[in-house]
Amino acid sequence: MPWISSAKEGRKRATSSWFNMASLSPLLVAVLCLLLALTGRLRAESCIAVYWGQNGYEKGLREACATGNYEYVLIAFLNQFGGGQIPQMNLAGHCVPSSGTCTFLSNDIRSCQENYNVKVMLSLGGGIGNYTLTSKDDAKEVATYIWNNFLGGSSFNRPLGNAVLDGVDLDIEGGGTDHYDDLVRYLKAYSTAEKKVYLSAAPQCVFPDAHLQPAIDTGLLDYVWVQFYNNWVCQYDPADPSRFKEAWRKWSVINASEVFLGLPASPAAAGSGFIDIGNLTRIVLPFVKKSEKYGGMMLWSRYDDWISGYSNLAKDYVCPDRRLYSISPTLVASSSV
Numbered sequence: 001m002p003w004i005s006s007a008k009e010g011r012k013r014a015t016s017s018w019f020n021m022a023s024l025s026p027l028l029v030a031v032l033c034l035l036l037a038l039t040g041r042l043r044a045e046s047c048i049a050v051y052w053g054q055n056g057y058e059k060g061l062r063e064a065c066a067t068g069n070y071e072y073v074l075i076a077f078l079n080q081f082g083g084g085q086i087p088q089m090n091l092a093g094h095c096v097p098s099s100g101t102c103t104f105l106s107n108d109i110r111s112c113q114e115n116y117n118v119k120v121m122l123s124l125g126g127g128i129g130n131y132t133l134t135s136k137d138d139a140k141e142v143a144t145y146i147w148n149n150f151l152g153g154s155s156f157n158r159p160l161g162n163a164v165l166d167g168v169d170l171d172i173e174g175g176g177t178d179h180y181d182d183l184v185r186y187l188k189a190y191s192t193a194e195k196k197v198y199l200s201a202a203p204q205c206v207f208p209d210a211h212l213q214p215a216i217d218t219g220l221l222d223y224v225w226v227q228f229y230n231n232w233v234c235q236y237d238p239a240d241p242s243r244f245k246e247a248w249r250k251w252s253v254i255n256a257s258e259v260f261l262g263l264p265a266s267p268a269a270a271g272s273g274f275i276d277i278g279n280l281t282r283i284v285l286p287f288v289k290k291s292e293k294y295g296g297m298m299l300w301s302r303y304d305d306w307i308s309g310y311s312n313l314a315k316d317y318v319c320p321d322r323r324l325y326s327i328s329p330t331l332v333a334s335s336s337v
């Protein structure tokens with residue numbers, strides 16, 4: 001078929017995408033889209049991560065995934081661990097993990113993963129909690145606990161039931177600063193080719209981060225969502241974007257697979273740093289998208305996003321340009337039969 005050969009030319013021209021729709025005529029693009037839609041595999045990509053768990057009124061986990069707006073949902077938080085403490089989650093008004101009332105979330109987690117292609121991760125830390133790592137052995141113990149209670153291991157009282165989460169996020173904002181690099185190495189050691197353990201971190205936008213830099217410098221993190229809020233030194237300021245740009249330039253070249261723009265999902269979601277949708281799409285996204293490691297946007301939080309509708313407005317502009325016109329070879333192959 002003629003569009004197959006155009007696709008081959010497209011491959012030569014495109015640097016990072018296998019297939020470049022822009023090189024095809026509009027009619028062929030329409031036919032291709034129709035074929036893909038008929039096979040039920042055309043799905044708008046999402047490139048947004050969101051924190052869920054810290055507001056009982058934000059609705060369910062499955063409902064968050066069903067919006068189709070998110071690629072990652074970070075369950076917040078495991079906010080007590082380390083130093084010999086019994087690890088404990090806090091999920092605000094949703095349920096009480098230590099009493100076993102959160103195991104129903106396993107169905108939501110599996111639905112997010114299987115029906116909506118969302119990666120669901122456990123987030124450690126947060127603004128309020130009792131957490132610290134006192135030694136390398138302590139880090140190892142916490143890693144073992146997380147493996148057995150949230151990942152592929154087993155235990156009799158997994159707080160979220162038997163669903164296997166996709167990975168672990170570090171939002172370390174207090175406690176000691178040591179041994180998070182050890183924790184990252186121990187967690188990564190559980191990752192296998194069949195079942196990857198994804199790792200991410202949410203540093204403050206001041207570079208380097210006061211708590212997470214050693215963990216980031218391991219080079220083992222898949223995603224780093226930088227919090228460009230609550231911080232006048234580096235958040236976006238329309239009157240003077242230079243400090244934001246300078247901070248982004250530093251973050252955008254760290255040794256991690258992808259770097260995300262972390263923002264409040266509404267003016268009320270954080271003390272400062274909210275960017276209105278017009279300036280986000282006209283100014284800020286075009287700037288950050290120039291970075292090779294730009295992966296998308298992180299939002300605090302699901303509650304605020306649900307109220308404001310920010311991700312609804314932003315989602316079509318967020319994905320890196322390299323992903324806009326890329327279609328995986330299997331999709332093209334399946335629709336050509």
Ligand SMILES: *[C@@H]1O[C@H](CO)[C@@H](O)[C@H](O)[C@H]1NC(C)=O
Nearest residue numbers: 079080088090128129130131
């Ligand atoms: C931290 O631990 C102390 C002592 O166990 C406790 O009194 C306090 O409520 C805990 N704080 C949080 C935020 O969980």
Ligand SMILES: *[C@@H]1O[C@H](CO)[C@@H](O)[C@H](O)[C@H]1NC(C)=O
Nearest residue numbers: 217218219220221254255256
């Ligand atoms: C990034 O981290 C990986 C994994 O630790 C390491 O192999 C690689 O050398 C690092 N790259 C740079 C440029 O530091």
Ligand SMILES: *[C@@H]1O[C@H](CO)[C@@H](O)[C@H](O)[C@H]1NC(C)=O
Nearest residue numbers: 237238239275276278279283
């Ligand atoms: C958007 O950015 C412009 C500067 O480029 C600024 O003057 C304006 O106040 C910003 N809008 C909002 C709502 O912050």
